[in-house]
Amino acid sequence: MSRSLRLVILIVVIGVHAVHWSRELAAGSPAPLKVAVFQVDATPPVGSALCNGGRPPVKAITTPLSARGLVLLGAGDPIVLCAFDWVGIANESHDYFREALADAVGTSV
Numbered sequence: 001m002s003r004s005l006r007l008v009i010l011i012v013v014i015g016v017h018a019v020h021w022s023r024e025l026a027a028g029s030p031a032p033l034k035v036a037v038f039q040v041d042a043t044p045p046v047g048s049a050l051c052n053g054g055r056p057p058v059k060a061i062t063t064p065l066s067a068r069g070l071v072l073l074g075a076g077d078p079i080v081l082c083a084f085d086w087v088g089i090a091n092e093s094h095d096y097f098r099e100a101l102a103d104a105v106g107t108s109v
Contacts, residue, residue: 033073036073038070039069040068041066052087069083095109
């Protein structure tokens with residue numbers, strides 16, 4: 001993991017923790033912040049269209065692609081941060097991925 005990515009993750013975790021911590025102080029007892037990480041294969045199957053049809057369909061898999069992320073758990077609903085090795089995810093596909101990730105951890109989109 002690159003140094004800049006670790007720094008961004010650290011800033012996000014500290015920021016989210018600070019927001020939850022201030023809310024919990026007002027409420028009484030703070031809940032601990034927990035972070036879970038994940039990585040899954042997100043390689044499109046052979047024959048899939050690429051780059052919204054701007055590239056020829058997948059003929060062979062030479063470099064597997066992944067979806068990587070983390071889940072922040074604390075006093076409130078879980079928060080999912082996820083990055084895909086894809087050119088982009090748009091429109092209804094973006095909505096579908098957001099709903100699937102939210103359902104997986106029991107949170108809202």
